Amino acid sequence: MKMVKNQQLVYSCILLFICLIDLSNAARSNPPDDVLEWVQKDDRRFLRANIRIYTMVEKIRAAGGVITREPGPVAPGGTTIYAFVNDPDGYSFELFRRPPTPEPLNHICLNVVDIDRSIDFYQKALGMNLLVPKYNNAQEQYTVAMVGYGSNYTQTTVIELQYNYNVTDYTKGNGYAQVAIGTDDVYKSAAVVEQVIQELGGKIIQPPGPIPFIKTKITAFLDSDGFETVLVDNQDYLKYLKEE
Secondary structure (H helix, E strand, C coil): CHHHHHHHHHHHHHCCCCCCCCCCCCCCCCCCCCHHHHHHHCCCCCCCCCCCHHHHHHHHHHCCCEEEEEEEECCCCCCCEEEEEECCCCCEEEEEECCCCCCCCCEEEEECCCHHHHHHHHHHHHCCEEEEEEEEECCCCEEEEEEECCCCHHHCCEEEEEEECCCCCCCCCCCCCCEEEEECCHHHHHHHHHHHHHHHCCEEEEEEEECCCCCCEEEEEECCCCCEEEEEEHHHHHHHHHHC
């Protein structure tokens, strides 16, 4: 029983459920009529978390976790230290060592089949910025780019988009759930997404509106690779947390 509790404690530190906390209470006044312009100014953030790589890896190992890549530099002599571990459900987590930041959770990685299309989608539909331009690793046969909010990828949680050479499709299974992001207006956000979907693909799977019983307004959609994102009203979510 003690081992089970230890495992739950360790994995709770690394399990990634993107949610909304520490959001600004300030409401936007008179947002622009052009929703594609408005989405760039919407108040959106990911969650916070804190990971100390060597300590965390040893805790995971002691609790019976699976270490698939021991902590070490990305390249010989490099200063970026990382490791890979698997949680009890087989999800892979990449742990990075870096100085303390406002958003210590580093990034979420999504495998995509068209990296240019995906960059375009996240910039237009979610108002994200291209924080790390495309980097091509011919030896490992992949191309990556990072998108997110703000201007410095070391100060915020970002999404890493990875294209693996010659892969044209992925089997997603039923384990992946969603990414949740806060917004000041789910209706305008849905209008933005709908416009982008017409151009780049995707699908609205939950029209904007309140969820029964808790009354929090949300909208949900699939991106051009089929990954689900939920946009949640900031003020409604804060009210829900206070009631909890």
